[in-house]
Amino acid sequence: MPAKPKWERLADHLRAQIESGELAPGDKLPSTKELCEQHDVSAITVHQAIFKLRNDGLIEGVQGVGVFVAERT
Template structure:
């Protein structure tokens, strides 16, 4: 199996949760600190994950509120 960087693996896992409906439009993603603790990675890794999901149109940040799953309509 080819090497998969931590940020790629975490982005894939969160993407799968969004696509499968486990995380629905409007749901708030776990906070940066929660994701860091869950996956045992740095701020930089989680920020890269959030950037990937935002670039793919799956999430949106709301100032002071967090990161949420976007409606895909």
């Protein structure tokens, strides 16, 4: 089985943090720059992971403010 792309591994990591409660609803995710540095990935990789999690309803972005863990329904 081929290795997962970096963006998918990052999305899985953030998803696990959200599901475990380490990142709770309303918590702000680290900035793109911080995620790049923490995970040794490019900004494009971070944006792809964020896009996936947003589509899955786990996070939501607020223009000019940041990306936050969505409230659970």
